[in-house]
Each structure stands twice: as structure tokens, then as C-alpha cells.
Amino acid sequence: MADILYIKGFRIDHHAPEYKDSYLSTITSLCHLYDFSFHRQVTFFVGENGTGKSTILEALAVNAGFNPEGGSKNFNFATHNTHSNLYSATRVIKGADYPKDGFFLRAESFYNLASNIDEIGDPIFLEQYGGKSLHEQSHGESFLSLMLNRFRGNGLYILDEPEAALSPSKLMTMLVRINELVHQNSQFIIATHSPMLMAYPDADIYLLSDDEVKKTCYEDTEHYIVMRHFLENPQKMLHYLFHE
Template sequence: MIIDRITCQPVSTDCWPYSIPPVARLVQDGLTLDTPITFLVGENGSGKSTIVEAIAEAYGLDARGGRAGRKYVNDRPKTLLGETIKLHGRIVGNKRDRKGYFLRAETAHGFMSFVSGMYGYWEENVMEMSHGEGFLTVLNTMFRDPGLYIMDEPEAALSFTSCLKLVEIMKQVAHTGGQIICATHSPILTALPGATVWELGKHGIRKSSWRELELVDNWRRFLENPNFYMGD
């Protein structure tokens, strides 16, 4: 495991994001990672993206996305949580030499257009592909070496079939000694066998099985009776 525990020791907890229950619980108890693949799930605003962004910053990845040791935007300071979060485990080398990548759905398209064809990235022109095809090209190219790979809602651009392809990429990362931390709303990704799922909400953070997840229950109910949710 590259990272087996995450802690946070802010000077003050009276401001955002420490007021978000999952972040407050992270400050209080820390978070132990005991499997190569970890998912954070929760409603919008639950803090999952805030936490994965801070983990990326603490490891040396640009918060807007990209690989270790490279900055997509150089003038952005670290977030407040990124300044105070601490990573523990088998972290080797300085931040420029570490293997890793942060795929952030909301900024991925701009980043991919900026670096396509540059040394150390992919040769294909992802601007000539669909959004989903571009995502898979990036994942297949950048998620190879053992390292820390962080994703924020990667399913945003992916179809059902493409999500299954992402699951296979995740399995390969874990098999080769890498580690993944992923914030997601996807019942497909979170079903990956052997992964740990943390559910974030007003309760804070709790470990959950796939079948117990609220998002899985909501999808199950919707697929069984969509008209109930459509008001018909």
C-alpha cells in the first residue's frame, strides 16, 4: 500500500471545509486504507471531491488534474484541506519523482486538449474522439506504472460498457502494485470485488458494503419502478 492512513491536523476547525461532517470525522479519527482500491461515495456536497482533491495535493498532484511532478496551472495555491492533510504509508521519492495521476472529470477535457502529444502523455489526439473515448485513452496510457491514481467521478463521461472497461483498468492497477482512490456516484465501479467503500454523509464517514449503499438502493428502486420517480 502506498498510502495506508490519512490524517488531518488543522490549526482551527471553525471554517469550511472542516464544518463538513466527513471532513470533521477525518480530522477526529483519520481514515485507514487497507485495500488497493478505495471508493468514496455520497451525495453532491458530501465532501468526497474535496477530500480526494486534498489527497492529490498532499501527494504532489495538481488539484486540477494531471501527473505527479507536472503542473497544469502553476499559480493556484493549495486548498486549505490540502495544506493540512497528512498521508502515511510507503511513499517514496520526492513529489516530482512519484508515480501518480489525478483524473478530475470537470477539468479533464481542457487538460487533455492542453497536453495531448506532449512527452510523457499520450500520442493520440483525444480531441478527435468522443469524451468517453478520450477518458479511456488517458486511463489506458497513464494508469500503467505502479503508483497512486486518484479519480473524481470518472464515470461522468463513460457509458455502461466503458465503466466496465474502467473496472478492468482498476483491477490491473491493483494487480501491479498500484493504488486507487476514487470519488464516484457509480454503482458499477463500487461493485468491484475486493474494494473498500466509504459512504460519506451527515453521519460523517462509514465503511459500507455494496449492497448497503444508498446509491445502490436508489438505483435498484428506480430501475424497478421509474414512473414512481417521474411523478407519473
């Protein structure tokens, strides 16, 4: 059975004024990105800070109809107009199927999302998020509550660093939930630094760097290599880091 893809790919127009006349043209990884195709229901974008992972996800989310600061297509709150214009220079290629659900989760503006849910003040609406204010839960609990209660399947879920508030055990819970939703015909596009999330089987991992954007194996990611070396011998690694 073929993977369900609600977004099949995207194309960045490097000649568009929104791209070439802005800081976007200085993000070197984007200079190597023209046409991109998705092949799996779970795709990870990884790389160092500043390589454009969040910028790409934001452009995809806005083109898919989501609020730039996060949420479903029904959210329209705005606290800071800081999103880039990459969405204007990006053409999203949609699949044959239309998602029945969807959400754009970005860790940096999750507080604003939780506040907007409280401001709506609709008990029925709140039930979709577990029936309890996300502000009355820990950061990690609220992230999981969102995935466990709000994500319903047959959906497009764009997640920007969802691991930010989660302990290792909660990350495993998130992996289980992602797997459940994938089996319910969902597509995930995720920017992450977490080696645990990247371990999801049959996912595609794309490394963004100054030199290129390339598909890579899990074991070849710097995230996995550094974490493995550290856990195998933390004292040796600390000795090296502290030059002792």
C-alpha cells in the same frame, strides 16, 4: 500477499487555521474525520454531492505531489485557483513502497488537462496518451485512452468521478483496466457515484454523510439500492416520482 499501499492513511488537523477558519469546517462529513486508514488497494468514497469526497481526494493528491487540477507530478498548469486549503491541514501517512507511476484524474478539469497536453506539443509525450490529442477523441474515449495508455502500473491513481463520461460498456472496460493495474501493484482512491464501479471485488467503500464517515457494504449503498429498484420496475418508479 498484503495489499500494496502507497498511502496508508491521513490525518486532518481540525485545529489548523486552514481548516477551522474556512468553509471546510462547515462540511459536516469532515467534522467526523480525524484519522483515516486505507486497507485495500481500491478504496471508494461515496455519498451525496457536497459531502466532501472531491475535497478529500484533492487534499490527498496535492500532498502526494500532484497538480491540483489533475495530471501527473510533471504537470503544473493552473487555470483557476479553486482548490481548497484542506491539504495544508492534512498529514498523509505514506507506505513503505514508493510509487513508480501516478496520476490525479478529476472529471471537472479534464478539458484543461487535455489542452495542456496539446500545448506541450511533444509527440513522444503524446504517445503516452495514445498518440492522439485527447481533444480529438470523445470525452469517454479520452478518459479510457488515459487509463489504457498512460497508467503503467506500480502506481498511485486518484480518480475523482471517472465515470462522468463513460457508457456502461466503457465502465466495464474501466473495471478490467483497474483490475489489471491492481495486479500490477497499484493503489486506487476513487470518488464515485457509479454502482458499477463500486462493485469492484474486495474494495473498501466509505460513505460520507452529515452524521458520519463509515465503511459500508456495496448492497447497502443508496446508489445500489436506488439503481436496483429502478431497473427492476422503471415504470413503477416513474409513476411514484411523477405522482401519477
